[in-house]
Amino acid sequence: METDRKIRVYNEIGNLKTVLLHRPGGEIENLIPEHLSRLLFDDIPFLKVARSEHDNFAKVLSDNGVEVLYVENLAALAVKDKEVKASFLNEVIAECFVEDKETAKLLKDFLLQLPEKEMIDKVIAGTRKKEIGLSEDNDDYPFIMEPMPNLYFTRDPFASIGSGITLNSMKNNIRRRETIFAKYIFKYHPQFKNSNIPLWYNRDEEFSIEGGDELVLSKDVLAIGHSERTSVEAIKKVAKNLFEANESFKTVLMFDIPKSRAFMHLDTVFTMIDYDKFTVHEGIEGNLKVSAISYDAKNKELLIEEQEDSLERILSKYLEKDITLIRCGGGDRVISRREQWNDGSNTLAIAPGKVITYERNYITNEILDKHNVNVLSIPSGELSRGRGGPRCMSMPLHREEI
Known part of the structure; x- marks a missing residue:
């Protein structure tokens, strides 16, 4: 290697x-x-x-x-450092266009507590509103972070x-x-x-x-x-x-x-x-x-x-x-x-x-x-x-x- x-x-x-x-x-x-x-x-x-x-x-x-490498595996290793992980999430969430600061904090806290590989997979898969405690009942679109x-x-x-x-x-x-x-x-x-x-x-x-x-x-x-x-x-x-x-x-x-x-x-x-x-x-x-x-x-x-x-x-x-x-x-x-x-x-x-x-x-x-x-x-x-x-x-x- x-x-x-x-x-x-x-x-x-x-x-x-x-x-x-x-x-x-x-x-x-x-x-x-x-x-x-x-x-x-x-x-x-x-x-x-x-x-x-x-x-x-x-x-x-x-x-x-x-030799086959995977984006998700490389990214998970790249964000192992606590500060790097937080910085990564700041950038990702900023480009989700979440306008409400409290909602953005809920999303970041939810993702921060996940292990690095699981967090990367969740960022890619998208995060539903109900996963961070928000209602999806009156909204046509259930994602707070869209899938990729x-x-x-x-x-x-x-x-x-x-x-x-x-x-x-x-x-x-x-x-x-x-x-x-x-x-x-x-x-x-x-x-x-x-x-x-x-x-x-x-x-x-x-x-x-x-x-x-x-x-x-x-x-x-x-x-x-x-x-x-x-x-x-x-x-x-x-x-x-x-x-x-x-x-x-x-x-x-x-x-x-x-x-x-x-x-x-x-x-x-x-x-x-x-x-x-x-x-x-x-x-x-x-x-x-x-x-x-x-x-x-x-x-x-x-x-x-x-x-x-x-x-x-x-x-x-x-x-x-x-x-x-x-x-x-x-x-x-x-x-x-x-x-x-x-x-x-x-x-x-x-x-x-x-x-x-x-x-x-x-x-x-x-x-x-x-x-x-x-x-x-x-x-x-x-x-x-x-x-x-x-x-x-x-x-x-x-x-x-x-």
Whole structure:
């Protein structure tokens, strides 16, 4: 076990060594139909099956030599100190928008008396009003602290880039608390606190950015989607911080993608699966608007070259090789839309040409196999109800360089 863990992510496909997950918990069973949209869900997964599927996902990773860490376990160890625990709760409760000070105190006292792991699980699952002695009878919404069902998509709250992370400012208030776990893990966990991991962006920034929009294409090229949830201003700030830190990246490609839930993040549009292969959502075929951001070190300013071209030609130009795009569902009008709904383009590469996918996207999986991609497919009947695939459910902390 490492004593001072480092972040090492300079590509999307190198052998995956360490990954961060969250095993779905009570937050899933605290979803209720009339409040699904505020929690960014379309349906309610069956927790027992979702956990079984997630455990299988973790086993596939472990069986392929990947060290699996869990957000909830790291966070529990990070807040063992009494003062740190209290500070953590202050931040979490402040972002629950509990306006009454006495109610906030009741909530904090209730959570403080729990052992650290139980407290972390309760913060994630949500706290009902009746648990702190308040009535739920005349209120449509029974939670004083809302559940965090999106946390099993660990890709979004922060993103590993090079030797550091973006600690993200989430677009939706319901997801902002998710980033507090990463903040405390990297600041106070025994294996991270002395590692001096740089922040390329911080959670208290004004403009939003989310990890699903951040793809490390190579040690030289970073792609970030200007999406429904990631703003131009945030992308420019990340780029400037990376360039000024003398990381290896020479270009940040800002992809302008449709601002809709169907194109939620860049990694729902395309993912890298081999040195020269990408899965792609047919909805972005045709010309794309892309801004290539580089840096003038002498004048300390960003240089932005706007261009419009196909995804294939843009990727070929900046990765300096011929690129093959593999359409989700083979581009069939019905199949592609069905499999894209279940994240057929959201693959997780664990080595060059070796990917984890959802087994329900069997047409796309067959096409990948025909392109000599080693496909490890996993059950996802319940996990996929959250609208995120294997890449969404995983945050690499360490990949081998390629």
